């Protein structure tokens with residue numbers, strides 16, 4: 001099983017949306033998929049179909065309250081096995097962050113206990129980078145997806161963090177989310193980012209802005225089901241195809257033949 005961490009240096013970049021969407025799209029491609037929520041906002045479960053916030057989850061397990069996280073997992077309609085963060089108090093988070101600092105491979109060890117075949121994949125949503133949660137996810141990951149909006153502050157902070165992300169040894173890729181190519185400022189921000197990260201920023205790894213994305217979530221649906229021919233749905237499928245090929249060890253494949261047209 002391989003692990004994919006989704007991190008970002010700004011809030012609201014779209015990593016929870018992306019983690020949930022990719023989990024479902026990879027499950028629909030026949031992969032065993034697990035999703036872990038390491039963000040105290042505890043939102044991943046809502047994206048994956050829970051109608052209330054899970055009370056118990058990884059947060060309590062990390063805080064060492066004798067709650068094994070395996071006992072607080074759920075499975076969604078597409079077969080994604082997911083571990084919510086759970087509702088935690090500030091004291092619990094302070095305790096578990098200290099533990100994560102002491103046990104840098106806590107998450108990697110926990111994920112290693114998932115009984116998946118080699119074809120399996122675990123996707124990890126995290127608190128904003130830098131944080132203990134994001135550091136754990138990066139350490140456990142084979143692939144780190146840095147989700148970023150094409151905005152100057154987001155691109156500048158990611159450019160600054162990028163060298164330290166690469167040090168962990170995983171493959172690191174940038175996923176630009178909420179792209180609106182008509183906005184010149186976005187092109188400038190991406191040019192700045194590309195200068196800092198080089199080929200980690202690939203044209204195929206981007207999702208266009210689509211106002212229907214939050215609306216679909218509010219209806220408990222997926223944009224790629226409700227509007228399968230939209231640009232953002234096409235982008236999400238392209239990204240899922242790329243990850244699917246990467247999981248099979250096929251790198252450098254062109255999984256998005258329309259990417260030049262979509263610019």
Ligand SMILES: Nc1ncnc2c1ncn2[C@@H]1O[C@H](COP(=O)(O)OP(=O)(O)OP(=O)(O)O)[C@@H](O)[C@H]1O
Nearest residue numbers: 011012013014015016017178208209210211213214
């Ligand atoms: N491509 C997109 N186009 C339009 N809206 C989007 C897109 N991607 C995500 N959103 C919306 O942006 C908002 C933030 O997304 P999300 O919660 O996934 O970000 P996040 O990085 O997990 O945020 P947080 O830092 O709060 O955890 C949500 O309302 C989501 O529906």
Ligand SMILES: [Mg+2]
Nearest residue numbers: 015016039043
């Ligand atoms: Mg989130």
